Amino acid sequence: MTEILGRADTTITLNSGVRMPQLGFGVSEARDAEASVSEALAQGYRSIDTAAVYGNEDGVGRAIAASGVPREDLFVTTKVWNGHQGCDHALDCAAASLDRLDLEYVDLYLVHWPTDALAECVQTWDGMEQLREEGRARTIGVSNFRAGHLRRILELGGTVPAVNQIELHPHLQQHEMRALHDAHGIVTEAWSPLGRGSVLDEPVLHGIADRLGATPAQVVLRWHLDAGRIVIPKSDTPGRITENRAAADLRLSADDHAAIATLHVPDDAGRIGPVPDDPGGSAR
Template sequence: MSSTLSRADATITLNNGVRMPQLGFGVSEARDAEASVSEALAQGYRSIDTAAVYGNEDGVGRAIAASGLPREDLFVTTKVWNGHQGCDHALDCAAASLDRLGLEHVDLYLVHWPTDAFAECVQTWSGMEQLYEERRARAIGVSNFRAGHLQRILVLGGTVPAVNQIELHPHLQQHEMRALHDAHGLRTEAWSPLGRGTVLQEPVLGEIAERLDATPAQVVLRWHLQQGHIVIPKSDTPQRIAENRAAAELELTDDDLAAIAGLDVPDGAGRIGPVPDDPGSDT
């Protein structure tokens, strides 16, 4: 059966042995999460990324329930927002998210954003570990953490985050953070993988896309996959949802990869989202 799987079905093994689809579907700012997730599931996506702060976990849950897909075939990620950090608050937030999703567990639960307060960071991670131990989350990780934030958790000597979900695209390639993740066994997950469209006008991407009979967005998504990133593009349109999944079937050459590497903007100036304060590093 495995020989018939599409490259879009490829998985990444997390540091606790859980397998996560490398290509998933994001619902941040979705106009209608229920409709878009239903379409994504129908087109073969099996990993859905949401968050409490998106306000659409209930719609995601309805789409999952209506799909009729076995729970074990799905990989669901959600996140705790800053207003619910601290151990007890994180546990309450997780319980509310599970209720809205209609699930007994999520596959990955993330701390959505780092906080400045060291004690609160440690307390939140304690709550995350409790969720993991209670099997309400099959894996736990973080989002938007920089080097100093990660170090706060790593020095505890407990559970190493499975994933750090960060802004990552050809204009912000995050070499130092990716190397840090590799050194500690974290997987790198890219949000805003297309740089909110800002990278797609780059001539080199157009040239590669023309040669491959693809779109610049597909080229960028394939670049992420060949770099080993987990990637969660989002869209509300069936055609774009299908195009994003088809990007997995492309193959970039070493020359293509080198050309895209040249699109990185120095000193992090290609960042389009807010900059998380890093208490321990200028990375």
């Protein structure tokens, strides 16, 4: 369920009952996470996405602490990486992340990458459920899971992931995964929602942007938001941080959406990140 709270403050109620801001801020490969998160929080972003493997949770934590924003107004996501899969390892990784973030809990904790080892997958999810039960994670989900990986979790009969965070942009529209998510009440979250800039030269997007007095990046972000997805664009530039947040003010037409749909590249050829079927794939 999507609830409109204001200009860029739309939230989505996850299957756990937790409300998550639809437009967030990512810090993967951030040059200075503390500075960029400080800027994002000052500009009104309230959802911050990081991960243990990014190596910047401490900077994110410092920015949060210095922001003066009440903890209950923030939504913080982090993730367990492959080297810490398995129940005990996941619990240890979460404890270390909370220590670096200087937080008592995170709002969303994700399995960052799937593993081909079924037993390890099950054990990791056991640890994730324990974190939720203990209150160290308000809700739990996965990242980079494809259909087969996701069905492993669903077949356990326990907690259904609240979110699957996947690469998704106009060149890789993930129709199969979005349908699977919808069938099970899982929210789709798009990482690299702008395709690392690779989609922004498309004439279709420039045409829409020129008509609306916007930028192609804003058009793409509004396309995501209209579809009910969570997006976490990243930037180290204050002007871009402002620009991305202003995407919430746009209104796209049905014709705009139909035009953007034509930008999908078949057969996974539009993918820019590593293929999730490779459990050793690098962090994005």
